[in-house]
Amino acid sequence: xxxxxxxxxxxxxxxxxxxxxxQIVPVLNKLTFDIGKGEFLALMxxxxxxxxxxxNLIAGIDKAxxxxxxxxxxxxxxxxxxxxxxxxxxxxxxxxxxxxxIPVLSAFENVELPLLLTGLSRRERAEHVNVxxxxxxxxxxxxxxxxxxxxxxxxxxxxxxxIITDPVILVADEPTGDLDRVSAxxxxxxxxxxNAESGKTIVMVTHDPRAAEKxxxxxxxxxxxLNVHPETHx
Amino acid sequence: xxxxxxxxxxxxxxxxxxxxxxxxxxxAILAFGLxxxxxxxxxSGVESSSATxxxxxxxxxxxxxxxxxxxxxxxxxxxxxxxxxxxxxxxxYIDEKHFFPNFAVDPKNYLPLVPxxxxxxxxxAAFIRDRKGALAGRKIVEKYHWKxxxxxxxxxxxxxxxxxxxxxxxxxxxxxxxxETFFLLHWDYLNERLKKTSPHRAxxxxxxxxxxxxxxxxxxxxxxxxxxxRNSLAExxxxxxxxxxxxxxSMSEAIVIAIQMVSFVVIIIIxxxxxxxxxxxxxxxxxxYAVMKTLGFSARHLAVLIFGESxxxxxxxxxxxxxxxxxxxxxxxxxxxxxxxxFNVATETIYMDIGAAVLVGLVAAIVPAWRAIQIRIAxxxxxxx
Ligand SMILES: Nc1ncnc2c1ncn2[C@@H]1O[C@H](COP(=O)(O)OP(=O)(O)O)[C@@H](O)[C@H]1O
Ligand SMILES: [Mg+2]
Numbered sequence: 001x002x003x004x005x006x007x008x009x010x011x012x013x014x015x016x017x018x019x020x021x022x023q024i025v026p027v028l029n030k031l032t033f034d035i036g037k038g039e040f041l042a043l044m045x046x047x048x049x050x051x052x053x054x055x056n057l058i059a060g061i062d063k064a065x066x067x068x069x070x071x072x073x074x075x076x077x078x079x080x081x082x083x084x085x086x087x088x089x090x091x092x093x094x095x096x097x098x099x100x101x102i103p104v105l106s107a108f109e110n111v112e113l114p115l116l117l118t119g120l121s122r123r124e125r126a127e128h129v130n131v132x133x134x135x136x137x138x139x140x141x142x143x144x145x146x147x148x149x150x151x152x153x154x155x156x157x158x159x160x161x162x163i164i165t166d167p168v169i170l171v172a173d174e175p176t177g178d179l180d181r182v183s184a185x186x187x188x189x190x191x192x193x194x195n196a197e198s199g200k201t202i203v204m205v206t207h208d209p210r211a212a213e214k215x216x217x218x219x220x221x222x223x224x225x226l227n228v229h230p231e232t233h234x
Numbered sequence: 235x236x237x238x239x240x241x242x243x244x245x246x247x248x249x250x251x252x253x254x255x256x257x258x259x260x261x262a263i264l265a266f267g268l269x270x271x272x273x274x275x276x277x278s279g280v281e282s283s284s285a286t287x288x289x290x291x292x293x294x295x296x297x298x299x300x301x302x303x304x305x306x307x308x309x310x311x312x313x314x315x316x317x318x319x320x321x322x323x324x325x326x327y328i329d330e331k332h333f334f335p336n337f338a339v340d341p342k343n344y345l346p347l348v349p350x351x352x353x354x355x356x357x358x359a360a361f362i363r364d365r366k367g368a369l370a371g372r373k374i375v376e377k378y379h380w381k382x383x384x385x386x387x388x389x390x391x392x393x394x395x396x397x398x399x400x401x402x403x404x405x406x407x408x409x410x411x412x413x414e415t416f417f418l419l420h421w422d423y424l425n426e427r428l429k430k431t432s433p434h435r436a437x438x439x440x441x442x443x444x445x446x447x448x449x450x451x452x453x454x455x456x457x458x459x460x461x462x463x464r465n466s467l468a469e470x471x472x473x474x475x476x477x478x479x480x481x482x483x484s485m486s487e488a489i490v491i492a493i494q495m496v497s498f499v500v501i502i503i504i505x506x507x508x509x510x511x512x513x514x515x516x517x518x519x520x521x522x523y524a525v526m527k528t529l530g531f532s533a534r535h536l537a538v539l540i541f542g543e544s545x546x547x548x549x550x551x552x553x554x555x556x557x558x559x560x561x562x563x564x565x566x567x568x569x570x571x572x573x574x575x576x577f578n579v580a581t582e583t584i585y586m587d588i589g590a591a592v593l594v595g596l597v598a599a600i601v602p603a604w605r606a607i608q609i610r611i612a613x614x615x616x617x618x619x
Pocket of ligand 1: 018019020025027045046047048049050051052053054613
């Protein structure tokens with residue numbers, strides 16, 4: 001696969017540091033890399049190495065110090081706060097470690113939530129939600145509330161919510177970090193399927209080598225720089 | 235619809251906390267409504283007074299009397315239709331706790347001045363005919379189970395001795411706000427006895443109650459009357475009944491202001507309670523707000539959620555408080571029957587209740603909404619992630 005030609009994400013000289021009191025803590029140091037269209041990328045690295053920071057920058061929920069992030073031809077580092085919000089709603093699907101569902105909304109309503117920002121009618125929204133929930137295998141749990149679902153099921157609802165707007169890119173921050181082995185496998189299989197069948201570009205932060213196995217590309221983040229894992233396979 | 239449902243569900247996430255807050259608002263609105271009703275009742279006498287009625291009193295003070303001889307002079311002032319001598323009798327029935335206002339009047343001239351007192355024709359005639367007769371309002375008649383023909387004894391305070399009157403007539407109020415607690419007797423009867431017991435106090439009048447032919451003559455007539463008695467032994471001050479009553483009220487203005495202050499303090503307290511509830515609620519949900527922002531929801535959406543939640547809680551409390559105000563005001567009015575002639579909840583009071591609740595709802599949401607809008611997504615996610 002020639003990822004150069006079909007890069008969906010182009011990251012150039014990306015730097016980010018945090019201020020802790022009077023101290024400046026550099027986290028990312030002039031990162032430059034591409035993510036190909038349809039690629040399944042795993043970001044690994046020790047805790048505190050800046051994986052979440054990098055993911056948040058790619059997803060447009062944090063601001064870089066310098067450098068550019070071009071996604072689908074748009075340099076998102078130049079967008080204003082509200083332009084970014086709009087961009088995220090249309091282009092990014094989020095999967096979090098702790099699912100982050102709204103507890104007072106049913107599975108159906110949680111998945112429907114992002115569609116409220118679109119002009120879709122109630123009927124059209126329902127159709128989309130039904131499709132998304134059946135993709136993740138939870139069509140029979142639509143009326144359940146997050147508290148009534150297992151961790152794995154909640155994460156599947158979160159995945160349905162992430163794909164409901166048909167985003168360009170899915171970002172997942174340790175999506176299996178809080179799950180037992182069986183549930184984790186189900187989630188990874190689901191993500192693999194989304195990648196293979198719908199061609200979704202996925203960026204996944206993970207600690208778990210088994211999770212990383214599913215990815216096409218594994219990148220290691222250490223001390224603010226990236227190393228491509230020697231065992232990267234396609 | 236979706237958003238409304240979410241707001242509702244959010245509002246009742248912590249059921250106990252929410253219901254306690256709602257109860258607090260209910261009680262505050264109830265207290266506010268009752269205090270406002272006390273105030274509006276206070277002024278209701280003023281509102282019901284007619285613009286064609288004047289009162290001439292001694293210019294020095296209400297407690298000084300005027301000579302009887304003024305009556306005929308006033309009657310001849312152009313524009314004057316009726317003049318009734320009038321005097322605060324101040325008699326006590328049974329004891330001080332059983333208070334009702336009682337005046338000595340000239341019935342023939344007084345009754346045409348008060349069309350809001352509905353008296354059957356035969357009773358009216360009987361009252362005018364009997365010098366010891368009395369006319370009483372429906373409310374006190376019912377309270378003391380009086381019947382026409384009953385003898386009622388009042389203990390004099392200003393005019394010593396026991397005074398007996400025969401109930402000859404009962405009036406009903408034309409309107410809801412009409413005072414139905416008046417007790418009226420013949421000034422002539424009072425004067426007759428004074429002539430015997432303390433002649434120096436006879437032929438004196440507390441004030442003159444005057445009816446003019448048209449409201450726009452009121453100020454002209456007032457001026458002519460006062461001019462007529464300038465430089466005489468007892469100078470007069472003539473004003474509309476409304477101004478007279480306002481003057482009367484202004485004596486107790488300090489109390490009214492105090493009640494007003496308390497009513498606002500009640501609202502401020504509940505505002506603080508409500509603001510605390512909303513702050514707690516919003517703090518617990520920062521993670522969720524960060525998730526919603528991540529999904530692309532804007533500051534405006536979050537503000538709608540938070541303000542909406544605050545408003546729902548405030549409005550439920552308000553509705554319950556308003557609903558409770560009517561029966562409680564009624565019970566209150568019955569308990570304090572003789573002090574408040576008509577303890578009715580005014581429409582304006584309901585508007586003020588609603589206004590206060592809206593204010594509470596809005597104010598309580600400002601800080602939480604501002605914080606939720608300000609929060610950086612990455613930080614918000616970190617709180618839960
Ligand atoms: N908001 C922040 N303020 C200060 N330091 C932060 C903040 N977010 C992250 N960091 C620091 O940046 C570094 C990278 O964090 P993070 O991207 O969360 O790492 P990872 O996800 O790889 O564990 C850590 O040292 C962390 O303490
Ligand atoms: Mg992390």
